[in-house]
Amino acid sequence: MKYLKPWWSDGGGLLHLTILLSLAELRVDLDLDLYLLLPPRTLPGDELLLPGGPTSPAYALSPFPASGGWGRADQLHPKGRELDPAAPPEGQLLREVRALGVPFIPCTRVDAWLVHSVAAGDADGAHALLGAAAASSSGGVGAGVDGGSQAAPGGSGDPRADPSSPLAAGEEEKAPAEPTAQVSDAGRHATEENEVLRAVDHSFQHEENEQRASTQKERQLQQINQGENKIADKPAWELEKTTESSQERHQNGTDTSLSLEDLFQLLSSQPENPLEGISLGDTPPLAASINDGMNSSTHYNVNCSQAISQDVNLHEAMLLGPDNTFRRDPIARTSQPQEPFLQLNSITNPEQTLPGTNLTGFLPLFDNQMRNLTSQDLLYDLDINIFDEINLTSLATEGGFDPMLVSQLFEEPDSDSGLSLNSSYNSTSVAKSNSSLSLCEGAIGYSTNPEDLESLPRHDLEGAVGGYYPESSKLCHVGHRSNTNFHADLAFQHVLHNHTYHSSALESTSEPLSWPGESQKMSRYLNDTGRNLSRDERHAKALRIPFTVDEIVRMPVDSFNSMLSRHYLTDMQVSLIRDIRRRGKNKVAAQNCRKRKLDVILNLEDDVCNLQAKKETLNRERVQCHKAINMMKQKLHELYHDVFSRLRDDEGRPVNPNQYALQCSHDGSVLIVPKELVTSGHKKENQKGKRKSERRN
DNA sequence: TAATATTGTCATGAT
DNA sequence: CGATCATGACAATAT
Numbered sequence: 020m021k022y023l024k025p026w027w028s029d030g031g032g033l034l035h036l037t038i039l040l041s042l043a044e045l046r047v048d049l050d051l052d053l054y055l056l057l058p059p060r061t062l063p064g065d066e067l068l069l070p071g072g073p074t075s076p077a078y079a080l081s082p083f084p085a086s087g088g089w090g091r092a093d094q095l096h097p098k099g100r101e102l103d104p105a106a107p108p109e110g111q112l113l114r115e116v117r118a119l120g121v122p123f124i125p126c127t128r129v130d131a132w133l134v135h136s137v138a139a140g141d142a143d144g145a146h147a148l149l150g151a152a153a154a155s156s157s158g159g160v161g162a163g164v165d166g167g168s169q170a171a172p173g174g175s176g177d178p179r180a181d182p183s184s185p186l187a188a189g190e191e192e193k194a195p196a197e198p199t200a201q202v203s204d205a206g207r208h209a210t211e212e213n214e215v216l217r218a219v220d221h222s223f224q225h226e227e228n229e230q231r232a233s234t235q236k237e238r239q240l241q242q243i244n245q246g247e248n249k250i251a252d253k254p255a256w257e258l259e260k261t262t263e264s265s266q267e268r269h270q271n272g273t274d275t276s277l278s279l280e281d282l283f284q285l286l287s288s289q290p291e292n293p294l295e296g297i298s299l300g301d302t303p304p305l306a307a308s309i310n311d312g313m314n315s316s317t318h319y320n321v322n323c324s325q326a327i328s329q330d331v332n333l334h335e336a337m338l339l340g341p342d343n344t345f346r347r348d349p350i351a352r353t354s355q356p357q358e359p360f361l362q363l364n365s366i367t368n369p370e371q372t373l374p375g376t377n378l379t380g381f382l383p384l385f386d387n388q389m390r391n392l393t394s395q396d397l398l399y400d401l402d403i404n405i406f407d408e409i410n411l412t413s414l415a416t417e418g419g420f421d422p423m424l425v426s427q428l429f430e431e432p433d434s435d436s437g438l439s440l441n442s443s444y445n446s447t448s449v450a451k452s453n454s455s456l457s458l459c460e461g462a463i464g465y466s467t468n469p470e471d472l473e474s475l476p477r478h479d480l481e482g483a484v485g486g487y488y489p490e491s492s493k494l495c496h497v498g499h500r501s502n503t504n505f506h507a508d509l510a511f512q513h514v515l516h517n518h519t520y521h522s523s524a525l526e527s528t529s530e531p532l533s534w535p536g537e538s539q540k541m542s543r544y545l546n547d548t549g550r551n552l553s554r555d556e557r558h559a560k561a562l563r564i565p566f567t568v569d570e571i572v573r574m575p576v577d578s579f580n581s582m583l584s585r586h587y588l589t590d591m592q593v594s595l596i597r598d599i600r601r602r603g604k605n606k607v608a609a610q611n612c613r614k615r616k617l618d619v620i621l622n623l624e625d626d627v628c629n630l631q632a633k634k635e636t637l638n639r640e641r642v643q644c645h646k647a648i649n650m651m652k653q654k655l656h657e658l659y660h661d662v663f664s665r666l667r668d669d670e671g672r673p674v675n676p677n678q679y680a681l682q683c684s685h686d687g688s689v690l691i692v693p694k695e696l697v698t699s700g701h702k703k704e705n706q707k708g709k710r711k712s713e714r715r716n
Numbered sequence: 717t718a719a720t721a722t723t724g725t726c727a728t729g730a731t
Numbered sequence: 732c733g734a735t736c737a738t739g740a741c742a743a744t745a746t
Contacts, residue, residue, distance in 0.1 A: 554724090576734065601735095606724060608736055613723085616738085 555599045562592050564599075571596050572603025666691065 552560070556568050564571075565586060574582065579600065583593060662681060666674040674691060682692045 602725065604735065605726080605737095609724070609738080611736085612738055 555595075555602065558595055559599065562589075562595050564588075564592055564596060566596070568599055568603065571599045572607075574600075 553568065558564075559566070559568055559571075566582065571579070583596065588596070659681065660676065663674055663676040663679075668674055678694060679691050680694050680697045682690045682697060684690055
C-alpha cells in the first residue's frame with residue numbers, strides 16, 4: 020500500500036476546487052471529469068492521499084475489492100489529521116454539499132464512483148450523466164444555474180447525515196475566515212485571467228450576451244456571498260447563453276455557471292439517476308447499480324482500464340452527434356489501450372491556488388474556475404501560462420493562417436527548452452518522478468467540440484489542420500483527443516526503448532504527472548513568466564498541429580507516417596512535425612548519451628579507485644616479500660658463517676669463506692669447493708643451459 | 717555577478 | 732536511402 024501524492028496537493032482549497040470542478044464537469048463532460056479526477060498512476064490497491072492542507076481534509080481512498088472497483092465511502096477513512104493535525108475536518112463547500120440532501124460524495128468518492136460506474140458497466144449511471152451533459156449543452160440543465168445553495172453557507176448541513184462518511188462523526192467545522200480578502204483575491208485572479216482570455220476567446224465573443232451574463236454573474240456572486248440557498252430554474256437558453264458568454268464572464272470576474280448544488284440537484288433529478296441508492300454507507304445499491312449496468316448493456320461491460328476509453332466515446336457521442344464530421348480512426352478504435360492511461364488536466368493551476376476554503380472566499384475562486392469549465396470553456400486549457408501563445412494562435416485562427424505571425428512566433432527570442440517530452444518528464448525521474456507533464460506540457464490535446472469547429476474559419480479547418488481533427492487553438496486539454504491508440508503505442512514504445520539507455524530524464528518526461536514545485540525541471544517550465552510550454556509546443560500550437568509533441572516524438576515511425584498521411588497537413592506543418600520529432604529524438608538521445616557518458620565516467624572512477632586499492636595491496640605485498648627475503652638472506656648468511664666457523668682444513672686452521680664456498684651435490688653431500696671452481700662451473704652450466712634452450716627452439 | 721551545471725539543439729558519422 | 736542513434740560542440744538557461 021503506497022501513498023500517492025495528488026498533483027493538486029498544494030493544499031488550500033484545491034480539494035474543494037477539485038470537487039466543484041468535478042461536479043461541474045459531470046454536467047457537461049464525463050470524460051473530462053475522469054481525465055481530470057482520476058488520480059494519475061493510481062492502481063487498485065493504491066491508497067490515494069488527498070490533500071491535507073490547512074483548510075481541507077485529506078482522506079485515504081482504499082479500493083473496494085469486493086466489487087472490483089474503488090472504495091466505498093465507508094471505506095474512506097480520514098488520513099488528513101495524521102498529516103496535518105491542525106486541519107479542520109472538512110471545508111465549507113463539503114459541508115454545503117452534504118447539506119444538499121443528496122448522498123454526500125466526497126471528492127474521492129465521486130472519482131471512485133465515476134470509475135466504478137462507467138467501468139463496471141453502470142449504464143444507467145453513464146446515461147444519466149450523459150443525459151445531464153446533453154441537457155446541459157441544450158440548456159435543459161438550467162435548473163440550479165443560479166448557484167443557490169440548499170445548505171446554509173455557514174455549514175448548516177448536517178455532516179452527520181451520512182454516518183458512513185469519514186467526515187461525519189464529531190468533526191467540527193471551521194468558520195470562514197476573511198471572506199472579503201478571499202473575494203478580492205479571487206477577483207484579482209479573475210482579472211488576470213480575463214485579460215488573457217479576452218484575446219484567447221476573441222472569436223467567441225458575443226456582445227449581446229455580455230450584458231445578461233454580467234447581470235447573472237453579479238446576481239450569483241451576490242447570492243453566494245449572501246448564502247442564498249434557493250435553486251432557480253433557469254431556462255435552457257440561459258444556460259447556453261452562459262456557456263457562450265464565457266469570455267464575458269472572464270471579464271467580469273464572476274460567473275453564472277452551475278454551482279455544485281445545482282449539479283447535485285441535477286443529478287438527483289435524473290429519473291435514472293445513478294446517484295440514487297448510492298450513499299456512503301449503502302453498499303448494496305452501488306453494487307446493484309453496477310450489476311444492473313452490466314446486465315442492461317454490454318456496451319459498458321468493460322473493465323476498469325477500458326473505462327476511460329469508453330468514456331471518450333461517450334463524450335464524442337454526446338458532443339458530436341451522428342452527423343458530425345469528426346472521424347475516428349477505426350484502427351484507433353480497435354487499439355484502445357487496455358491499461359488506464361491516466362492524464363490530468365491542467366485545471367489545477369498553481370497560480371490559482373488559494374489557501375482559503377471558506378465559503379465566501381472560496382466560491383469566487385471556484386467561480387473563476389467554473390468560468391473555464393462551462394460549455395466550450397470547459398475544454399479550454401486553464402493554464403494561463405500558455406495564454407500568450409494561445410493568443411497568437413487565436414490571432415492566426417481569426418485572421419486565417421498568417422505566415423508572418425507564425426514566422427514571428429518562430430523567431431521569438433525566447434528559446435525555452437525546446438521539447439518537453441514528459442510529460443512522462445513524468446516527471447523527473449520518473450523513476451523517481453514523471454511524463455506527461457501536467458499542466459499541458461507534452462500532452463496538448465485538441466477539442467472536437469463542434470462549437471470550436473464552428474468558431475473556426477472554414478479555410479482554417481481545411482487548410483491548416485485538415486478536416487478530421489479540427490482543433491481549437493485555444494485548447495490545451497490533456498488527453499481530450501481520442502488518441503488512445505497512440506497511448507498504446509507510447510506504452511509499447513516505452514517497452515521497446517527499454518533496451519536502450521533508460522535515461523532518468525526521459526523517464527521523468529514520460530511521467531504523466533509532475534508535482535508542481537517538486538522538480539527543478541518543472542520550475543524551469545513554470546517559471547516566473549508563467550510560461551510552461553516548450554518552444555516546439557508553442558510552434559505546434561501556432562501551426563495548429565493536431566498532435567502533441569509527445570505524440571510526435573514517441574510515435575513509432577509507422578504510426579507517424581500513417582498519421583502524416585491521414586491528415587491534411589501543410590508543408591509547413593509537416594516540416595515542423597518532422598523537426599519536432601527529430602529534435603525530440605535527439606533530445607532523448609542526448610540525454611541518454613550524457614547519462615551513458617556519466618556512467619562511463621563513474622565506472623572509470625570506480626576502476627581508478629579499484630586499481631589504486633589493488634596497487635596499494637600489491638605494494639604492501641611487495642614490502643612483505645622484501646622483508647621475508649631479507650630475513651631469509653640474513654638467516655642464510657648467518658648459517659653460512661656458522662658452518663664456516665666450524666670448518667677446519669687438514670691443518671686444523673679455519674676455512675676462509677672468501678676463498679671457498681659450500682656446494683650441495685645431488686646425492687645430498689656438502690662439498691667445500693674453491694670459489695674459482697664454483698664460478699667456472701656456473702659458467703659451464705649456464706653455457707649448457709643456453710645450448711639446450713637453443714636446441715629446443 | 718561570475719562560475720559552473722544542466723539542457724536543448726545542430727552537425728556529423730555510424731548503424 | 733531514410734530513419735534512428737551516438738556524440739562532440741555550441742548556446743541558452745539554471746543553479
